[in-house]
Structure formats: structure tokens, C-alpha cells
Amino acid sequence: MTSQPTPTKAASGPDGPGEPGGGLQAGLKNRHLSMIAIGGVIGAGLFVGSSSGIATAGPGILLSYALVGTLVVLVMRMLGEMSAANPTSGSFSAHADRALGRWAGFSIGWLYWFFWVVVLAVEATAGAKILEGWIPAVPQWGWALIVMLVLTATNLVSVGSYGEFEFWFAGIKVVAIGAFIVIGGLAIFGVLPGVDAEKAGLGNLTDHGGFLPNGPGAILTGVLLVVFSFMGSEIATLAAGESEDPQRAVTKSTNSIIWRVGVFYLGSILVVVALLPWNDPSIKEQGSYVAALDSLGIAHAGQIMNFIVLTSVLSCLNSGLYTASRMAFSLGQRRDAPKAFARTTSRGVPMTAIIVSVVFGFVAVFFNYKFPDSVFLFLVNSSGAVALFVWLVICFSQLRMRKIIQRESPEKLVVKMWLYPYLTWATAALIVFVLGYMLTDTEHDGRETVLLSLLVAAVVLVIAVIRQRTGAGAPPVRHIADEPHDDTPVKVG
Secondary structure, three states, X not given: OOEOOOOOEEEEOOOOOOOOOOXXXXXEOHHHHHHXXXXXXXXXXXXXXXXXXXXXXXXXXXXXXXXXXXXXXXXXXXXXXXXXXXXXXXXXXXXHHHXXXXXXXXXXXXXXXXXXXXXXXXXXXXXXXXXXXXXXXXXXXXXXXHHHHHHHHHHXXXXXXXXXXXXXXXXXXXXXXXXXXXXXXXXXXXXXXXXXXXXXXXXXXXXXXXXXXXXXXXXXXXXXXXXXXXXXXXXXXXXXXXXXXXXXXXXXXXXXXXXXXXXXXXXXXXXXXXXXXXXXXXXXXXXXXXXXXXXXXXXXXXXHHHHHHHHHHHHHHHHHHHHHHHHHHHHHHOOOOOHHHHOOOOOOOOHHHHHHHHHHHHHHHHHHHHOOXXXXXXXXXXXXXXXXXXXXXXXXXXXXXXXXXXXXXXXXXXOOOOOOOHHHXXXXXXXXXXXXXXXXXXXXXXXXXXXXXXXXHHHHHHHHHHHHHHOOOOOOOOOOOOOOEOOOOOOOO
């Protein structure tokens, strides 16, 4: 059962509202939601993955980021429209359930959960490598275990503790990128005191083989390399369900997505490619941001960036565990997962959903150490295209949900997708194009990623269709207009 959030309870659980274990609590403050929304678009992939994109597309990687950024803005606008009208812990999965049918909500919900539990293992390993470099007395697997246990504990305490940790993690990322852009910008224009950046200048955008040194096709290849670093921008819509004013939180995060993508992605990457020639060997050897800082003669640039990357990793881990558990909670509410997933503690924490998610994360960490080139590689590749699947489902859900909202409660359309339905169809077509182009990419494992992701998606979809046809766990479906609980049965699909 999914319920409309109220000022005191974010969602009703199976035990009924007002009782211990009665549902999620509205424990996230406005400052938490603001920073979650800002930090959600800044993944560790921005810091560690941008160097390969720059090496592939040159300065033209800016167009790759702009293209994907535009895609994210459009998709988040659609999601914002639906979530502002009906904030829920299940976000796009719950909307797909309502708009497209139970099979859609089930499939995309479990695929999204699978994506994040694999991410837990990836990020735990990345963080452990950095920590082992600082304190080698503790083995890498030990650090991975410590990091996972600490963040699991914070998520188990209350949603407020998750919000507080994420507030500071995201805050460090935001300050770091802001400082990088300011310092780098001053160096580019030659006005940074005490620094002689010989290689810096806007001429780097065109002087080394042109703006597109590897041809226009490299823009699309760059898209494949950067698209997954944007995953996480939708977290704010899941978290909004546990805030005091979900509609306001969703509206605010949706309206601010343009400047967040513009500043943190396009702004920082522009600084990198202007500080150094795109083909400078140090970009691939050290990483784009470390190389840029080193070019300015900033002492200990590598360790500074390691600290920032570690913060991003911990932020991603923290949010990944939160997101996976809330999706599992929502699936449990809708009877698409075991009922235990929808049970909460007296603090409004879905303990079972958190523990199950982190256990799968631990299993994935084990596979990463024991079978990195077989089992773990399969897990990573088979979840790699889930971001694009999620965005595609959001597009099709919004096409139908707009009509449902207009019919049942038009006053809740406080956020509207631009140029509906034409821009929605155009966005869906672009996503399909990117997936199709990935099938032609053998150099960066694009084809393998799409094929394995489609294989896993097909298995989940078959299970979903069988469940729907047999009526397994058939839950009550939500009516948008109902307040405060959306329990009125309506026909799905």
C-alpha cells in the first residue's frame, strides 16, 4: 500500500498509520533535501571517469556532457511532474505501476534495486582502495567492510541520520567543485595570484586538432562514457516522500536541475579542458581533476582529490543504500516484494529492506574480490544500462500519467513537462537512439553492457508478467486524488 505523505508521516506501512512500524517518517529537513538534490547529480564518476571521455572526444566532450545533461533535465522534469502530484518512496516505479501496469512498476523497481546494490560493491571497493593507501595496516577488504557497516548503521538509526550524513558529504563535494571552478577560472584568465599556468587558456579548446579532434562521432562515444555518471539525480524524488513538505521539495529540486547540471558538470569540465590540452598525457595518467590541479602547482593535489573522491564515494554509498532500501520498501508495500520489506521500526526505518539490500551488497563485494573478471564483471555489465531503462520508463509513464492527473486532480499539476507530449516523445527517441548506438560500441563494452542488461531485464519482465496474469500479491492501486491515503482500488493498465 502506498500512501500520500502527510506532515507527520511519509508513507503508511502495512501495520497501519500511527502504530510502531506504521510507515516511513517525515524526518528529512529542507536543508537535507536541498543538499541531496544538489549532491545527487555529482557522482564519483565525474571525478574519476571524465578523463576517458576527454581522451576520446577532446574538448568536444563538453557537447557530450551537454547532450546527456539536457536528457537528464528533460527526464527529471517529467519525473518532477509526476512526483509533485503524488510524492512516494517508490518514485518512478510507483508511477509506472499506476500509469503502465503492475508489470512495469515491478520490473523497473527491481532493476533499479539491482543497480544500486551492485553500485554499493563498486563504491565500497573504490573507497577501500583510497583508505588502504592512507592506512595500509588495514587490508582493502577490511576497509570495504568497515565503510559498509558504518553507513548501514547510520541508515538504520533514522532517515534523519542519513540526511545529516548526506548533507555533509554533498556539501564537501559542492564546495570542492565550486572552489575548483573559481580557482581554475582565475588561472585560465591569468589572474590567479602566485600561479603561472603556462598551459592554461581558452585556446586549448581549439588549438590541438580543433574542438572535435577525433571527429563528430566522438561526441556520441563520449555520451556512452559519461551517461552513467548522471545516475542519482532522481534520488531527491524518492527522498521527498520523507520530508515535511514533499510537493515543495520535488518542485524545488526539479526547477534547479538545469543550473546544477550546468555548473557542476559543464562548468567543471570546461575548466579542465581549458587548463590543459585535451591530449596532455597527465589527464589519463593522473585523472582529469588531479592533472588540472597539478598544472597549477597546487601542493598535494593528488591527496586533495583523493579526499574529495572518497567523500563522493561515501556519499554514493550512503545514498545507494538509502535508495535501494526505499525502493525495496515501496515494492513491499505494493506486494511486489515480501511483506517484511514494508515493515518499519518505531523510527520509521525499513530495517528489513536495508539489511537485505546491504547483504546483497556484501555478496557483490565478495564476488569483486574472489571473481572480479567473471561474476562481478557480469553483475556490473548487466546493471550498466539500467539508468537508460529507468529514464525510458519515466518517459512512457509521464505520457499516460499526465492524462490521469488532469482527469482526477488537475490542481496537482504544479510542475509541468515542457511541450507535452512532443518533447517527451523526442526524449524517449533519444534514449532509444543512445541504447542502439551502444550496441555498435565494442571498444568500450557498450554492446556487452546493453545485451546483458537486456537479458536481466527480460528475466525480470517475464516474472512480472507471470505475476500479473496470476494475480500474485495483487495490491490496491493508488488514486492520485485521494487524501491522505490512496487506497481506492482502481483498474491498472
